[in-house]
Amino acid sequence: MLDVIKSVLAAFFGVQSEANRQRDFQAASPWMFIVVGIALAAVFVLIVAGVAWLAAQ
Amino acid sequence: MKRFALTGICFLLLAALMAGSTYAASINTSTGWNMPPGVTDVSREVYSLHMTIFWICVAISVVVFGAMFWSLFAYRKSKGAKSAHFHENTTVEVIWTAIPLVILIVMAVPATATLKKMYDTSNAEIDILVTGYQWRWRYEYLGEDVSFFSNMSTPRDQIQGLEEKGDNYLVEVDEPMVVPLGKKVRILLTANDVIHAWWVPDLAVKKDAIPGFINESWFLVNEPGIYRGQCAELCGRDHGFMPIEVKAVPQEEYDAWLASRRDAAVAEAAGADREWTMDELMERGAGVYNTYCAACHQPEGQGLPPVFPALAGVGMSVDPEQRAEHIAMVAYGKTGTAMPAFGDTLSPAEVASVITYERNAWGNDTGDMVQPSEIRDLLGK
Numbered sequence: 281m282l283d284v285i286k287s288v289l290a291a292f293f294g295v296q297s298e299a300n301r302q303r304d305f306q307a308a309s310p311w312m313f314i315v316v317g318i319a320l321a322a323v324f325v326l327i328v329a330g331v332a333w334l335a336a337q
Numbered sequence: 338m339k340r341f342a343l344t345g346i347c348f349l350l351l352a353a354l355m356a357g358s359t360y361a362a363s364i365n366t367s368t369g370w371n372m373p374p375g376v377t378d379v380s381r382e383v384y385s386l387h388m389t390i391f392w393i394c395v396a397i398s399v400v401v402f403g404a405m406f407w408s409l410f411a412y413r414k415s416k417g418a419k420s421a422h423f424h425e426n427t428t429v430e431v432i433w434t435a436i437p438l439v440i441l442i443v444m445a446v447p448a449t450a451t452l453k454k455m456y457d458t459s460n461a462e463i464d465i466l467v468t469g470y471q472w473r474w475r476y477e478y479l480g481e482d483v484s485f486f487s488n489m490s491t492p493r494d495q496i497q498g499l500e501e502k503g504d505n506y507l508v509e510v511d512e513p514m515v516v517p518l519g520k521k522v523r524i525l526l527t528a529n530d531v532i533h534a535w536w537v538p539d540l541a542v543k544k545d546a547i548p549g550f551i552n553e554s555w556f557l558v559n560e561p562g563i564y565r566g567q568c569a570e571l572c573g574r575d576h577g578f579m580p581i582e583v584k585a586v587p588q589e590e591y592d593a594w595l596a597s598r599r600d601a602a603v604a605e606a607a608g609a610d611r612e613w614t615m616d617e618l619m620e621r622g623a624g625v626y627n628t629y630c631a632a633c634h635q636p637e638g639q640g641l642p643p644v645f646p647a648l649a650g651v652g653m654s655v656d657p658e659q660r661a662e663h664i665a666m667v668a669y670g671k672t673g674t675a676m677p678a679f680g681d682t683l684s685p686a687e688v689a690s691v692i693t694y695e696r697n698a699w700g701n702d703t704g705d706m707v708q709p710s711e712i713r714d715l716l717g718k
């Protein structure tokens with residue numbers, strides 16, 4: 281699970297090592313990545329909205 | 338020899354790049370190469386942001402192109418350099434992703450602070466409703482009972498190259514927006530037909546004027562002067578001919594100007610109470626025609642068929658039977674075509690005189706007169 285989160289964050293950042301990539305592609309199903317990806321995208325949006333809200337204060 | 342030539346070219350390119358950017362940054366802004374620092378606190382902030390970001394870009398270019406030219410030079414084939422074949426390097430990739438991220442955040446912080454100021458339209462002392470029309474601006478001073486159109490005043494002959502172009506070619510108007518010094522002015526922007534944009538670089542204001550929406554912006558001028566701008570949204574054939582002129586004057590002068598605008602409006606309305614002579618109507622009509630109609634129907638009434646019909650020698654303008662249709666066309670326009678309604682925007686005297694003009698100019702010679710009182714009664718003004 282932690283590995284999945286790390287990989288999704290690496291994907292957001294745009295850089296991933298070859299070793300981790302190989303490991304990720306061993307996963308039996310992509311669903312974990314998709315679900316975590318959507319969840320973290322939502323978290324990202326909330327962070328951006330929060331920063332914008334703070335800046336507007 | 339060849340080697341030296343190549344090195345020379347590389348360094349020349351680098352030098353040109355650096356010299357070019359320094360030149361662009363240092364050049365006197367009045368020559369128009371750079372954006373102007375402007376005359377408001379906000380515009381000066383915008384300018385310094387622009388210069389900061391510009392220098393960040395210069396520094397990045399020097400590093401990136403410097404590294405590129407240096408590698409080209411130091412590791413050239415003639416010196417026996419062998420290219421390395423490797424795939425990915427996570428550390429390097431992380432670094433070159435993180436650095437731009439940091440730079441972007443560093444730029445975003447001061448930019449956001451300035452944007453916040455630009456969007457803060459609260460506590461304005463003067464409200465002006467700015468409406469974009471094809472192709473002129475209308476300024477309404479809310480609560481002051483002052484409202485007028487601002488038309489480009491550059492003569493047609495200058496545009497067609499028959500006359501030498503003036504200093505303020507295409508950025509001069511008949512009636513400028515006048516504002517007092519040291520007062521926060523809020524402008525409410527909208528449009529009557531298509532999207533326009535109100536842009537005055539010296540005030541750092543550039544905002545879309547959209548039909549059915551009201552956008553807000555503000556400025557506070559400290560230096561007396563005339564600040565010029567243009568419509569910045571492609572809005573049809575005379576998009577380049579709807580300039581903006583903002584005149585900042587001391588408070589007393591502003592008050593006197595407001596009073597003179599009110600007097601002028603009263604005099605204009607009173608014009609509908611009396612009989613006009615043919616000569617008066619023709620003279621006034623020629624001015625109105627050139628300002629409001631010539632863009633489409635052309636100065637000699639020849640039109641631009643098939644889109645804009647000719648008025649000289651054809652149609653309702655020469656037909657004695659169609660006087661009423663002619664009046665209705667100008668007063669109410671024709672929906673579904675480009676012909677606007679002028680009953681709301683022009684005064685009865687202007688509508689009456691332009692119709693009289695069309696019925697008698699360019700050999701139309703119908704001899705028909707339309708009195709301002711007739712238009713006033715028709716429109717119930």
Ligand SMILES: [Cu+2]
Binds near residue numbers: 469534569570576
């Ligand atoms: Cu426009």
